[in-house]
Amino acid sequence: DAKTTQPPSMDCAEGRAANLPCNHSTISGNEYVYWYRQIHSQGPQYIIHGLKNNETNEMASLIITEDRKSSTLILPHATLRDTAVYYCIVRVAGNSGGSNYKLTFGKGTLLTVNP
C-alpha cells in the first residue's frame, strides 16, 4: 500500500469547515483513498473513500487532485463531536487477495474543534 503523509494536528472553530490534507505521492492506479477517524477511546469509524472523482456523503466530502497524489477531507460544519484522530489510508479496494487484507493506520491528524 502507498504511504501517506498527514499533519500531526490541526485546529478548527466550531461551525467552520475543517479541511484535512493528505499526501500520497506514490499511489498506484488501482488504489483508493480511504478516510477513517477515531474518537478518543473508541473504535475507528469509516468516513468516506474514493478513487479519482470527488465524493460526498452525509459525513464529509473527499477531494482528490487530478494527479491523485494528494487529497483533502472536508467536514463542512465541524462540531465539537468531530474532535478525533483522522486517518488517511491508501489501499486496493474490493475483494482482493494476498496481503491486501489489512488497513494500515499511521499516526493520523488530531483534529481539535474549538468552541
Place this chain on the structure above:
Amino acid sequence: NAGVTQTPKFRILKIGQSMTLQCAQDMNHNYMYWYRQDPGMGLKLIYYSVGAGITDKGEVPNGYNVSRSTTEDFPLRLELAAPSQTSVYFCASSYGLGGDTQYFGPGTRLTVL
C-alpha cells in the same frame, strides 16, 4: 443491528494468566479482524478470518490464537499474558476482504501487570 460487539470492555491480567476476548457481529460479514493499538500508535493487525473455519496471521500474531467456528463470532485467545500485550484490542468485520469498509467494535482495554 448491534454491529460489532466486544467483551469485556476492560480487563486486568497478571503475568502468565490467560483470557479470551470475545467479538461478535450481526451483519453477516464474512471477514473479521483483530487489531491492537498501543498508546499513541496506529492499529496493527493480529489475525484475520475470511470465513468460518479459516483464519490467518496478521502482522503481530505471536502470543495470540484465534478460532472462527461461526460467521458471527471471532474470539481472540491470549495465552501466558505478558506486559507487552498491554494494549487496546479492536475487532472489526467487513463484507469483503480488506478493501471493503471495515466496521469496528468499541474495543477491549487490557492491562497485564
